[in-house]
Amino acid sequence: MIADTRRLVETETPSSDHTAVAQGARDIVDLLNERIGAEPETIVIDGVTHVRVRFGALAPKVVLLTHQDTVWPRGTLDRIPFSAQNGLLRGPGVFDMLTGLVMSIHATSILAETGQNLEGLSILITGDEEVGSTTSSQLILEETAEAEAVLVLEAAAEGALKVARKGTSIYQVEVKGKAAHAGLEPEKGVNAGVALGMLLPQIAALAKPTLGTTVTPTVFSGGSTQNTVPDRGKVAVDVRAVTIAEQERVDQALHSLNSDVPGAAVTVHGGINRPPMPCSAAQDLFERAVSVADELGVDRPESAEVGGGSDGNFTAGAGIPTLDGMGAAGDGAHAEHEHVIIAQIPPRTALLAGMIRSVLGGSE
Incomplete structure (x- = not known):
């Protein structure tokens, strides 16, 4: 063997x-x-x-x-x-x-x-x-x-x-912004990194430890070059829950996310993967x-x-x-x-x- x-x-x-x-x-x-x-x-x-x-x-x-x-x-x-x-x-x-x-x-x-x-x-x-x-x-x-x-x-x-x-749920939260030169005219850009960063506490707050529900942002990526306002950013989110009801609650909340940064658009991919x-x-x-x-x-x-x-x-x-x-x-x-x-x-x-x-x- x-x-x-x-x-x-x-x-x-x-x-x-x-x-x-x-x-x-x-x-x-x-x-x-x-x-x-x-x-x-x-x-x-x-x-x-x-x-x-x-x-x-x-x-x-x-x-x-x-x-x-x-x-x-x-x-x-x-x-x-x-x-x-x-x-x-x-x-x-x-x-x-x-x-x-x-x-x-x-x-x-x-x-x-x-x-x-x-x-x-x-x-x-x-x-x-x-x-x-x-x-x-x-x-x-x-x-x-x-x-x-x-x-x-x-x-x-x-x-x-x-x-x-x-049960497990798997998500990718993507933020689309607008690129601009970080030195010449950053005000003309929409910083997807800042927008994504502001969403992270909202995402993490969806966890309910008393019910056994965990919501964990994991892999991050975004931006293109050091001197460019990032026009995209994304984070993977891992969700674990004891009940289907909790999976569905988190699923609805994640798919309802919006950014407070003017001009930033949020798209959420994924959903419930395995039931409890x-x-x-x-x-x-x-x-x-x-x-x-x-x-x-x-x-x-x-x-x-x-x-x-x-x-x-x-x-x-x-x-x-x-x-x-x-x-x-x-x-x-x-x-x-x-x-x-x-x-x-x-x-x-x-x-x-x-x-x-x-x-x-x-x-x-």
Whole structure:
């Protein structure tokens, strides 16, 4: 499993590089064939490559939901090479979530080797989760529509299974002004930077911490040259909320923004991306996971409610039973210290295999 994880990590598959994601998909197809003898299909939507393998002709009863894209640009391996030392796996994407992807393949292989009937199992590996699943969200909902269990192989800090996630919304707030020479006639310009700066406190004030709602301006850009009044400025805004009502409140407020700077025009792009994942969608599956862990003699999993979103938000939001955080245990998603605890890979893979067997039915 460590060798297979290294194989995927060293391919490097940043979400924005569709060619790299396509190469990653080819590697995954080969790996599925080698480990399970499966014949996966690749599905290309708006240039993004996804991989799906179904066992049997019936609608999936259990869906293992994974993604192979990462937040790390190509070349990160030069700085953070893959390693398996001191009990930890390291490398770009090893925690989020390439080890989990490998776990899904090996859990399925374990079941196949023990004679488990895999009819009704599906593994879906998407290529754009880290950028909002804009091309894969409908595919995810179609694949899981009749599922009794969606098991999401996102990683888990300290190993806790995710039973609830906040909903996510993604925005770009743009301000258009008017350029002018900053030295000769700045009064003839409309400073988009000043206008944008005045909007930032309004945007941040939309947060309601007591309700779990965060509204965070993140990436800024604007202007052209040092001696020109900036005619454009923009900021990305990240929104997390526990309820749809809060997502809708912030959405309406952001799309109603106006500038007090004369001549400045505000345009807001984006909206609600993922609905919240409520505890109700995970409760029965979490209780099943505790029971399976007891049967296998591995540590009982803890549960956690988190702010980060995943593709499990889509399925849980649609009322489909979903348990998240079934992947690797470790820490450092999207961070320099990203790592996986090697000793936790076998028991967590066993737990995943046990969950699949429990839902599909069959001998222990």
